[in-house]
Amino acid sequence: MPSRSRFLLALAIVAGAVACGAQAQAPTREDYLRRFDADGDGRVSLGEYQEYLSRGFHAMDRDGNGVLAAGELPPGVRTRTATTLESHRRALARMFDLLDLDNSGHLDARELTAPPR
Numbered sequence: 001m002p003s004r005s006r007f008l009l010a011l012a013i014v015a016g017a018v019a020c021g022a023q024a025q026a027p028t029r030e031d032y033l034r035r036f037d038a039d040g041d042g043r044v045s046l047g048e049y050q051e052y053l054s055r056g057f058h059a060m061d062r063d064g065n066g067v068l069a070a071g072e073l074p075p076g077v078r079t080r081t082a083t084t085l086e087s088h089r090r091a092l093a094r095m096f097d098l099l100d101l102d103n104s105g106h107l108d109a110r111e112l113t114a115p116p117r
Helices: 003-020 029-036 046-053 055-060 085-099 109-113
Strands: none
Touching: 029 046, 029 109, 046 055, 046 085, 055 085
16 A cells, blocks of 8 residues: 555544544444444445544644645654645545445445455
8 A cells, every 4th residue: 555545544543533532441333333424324424434534634734724734744744745635535435435345335334343355
């Protein structure tokens, strides 16, 4: 996996961890699904997936311009090009497609919590 893709994947994982916060007990698959499921229909759409996992991006994008400049990245993170919200969302769409095992266009609790293939 190219370093840019690894960075975007790491950003998505960090965003999810930041959004989840520290808890005494690990959430169940259903708890995790509810965090993503903004409309409460019991499944996660691409838009819900991208919105939830973009929270970390928005938190780091201090000037709100949709671009993570070098000064907005965590210490020690280096990238050759600025990461845009658009490129971040495209990377999340690719991950969503990998997780959507039944090609339904939505993720259920099992798909959402499964490692990507």
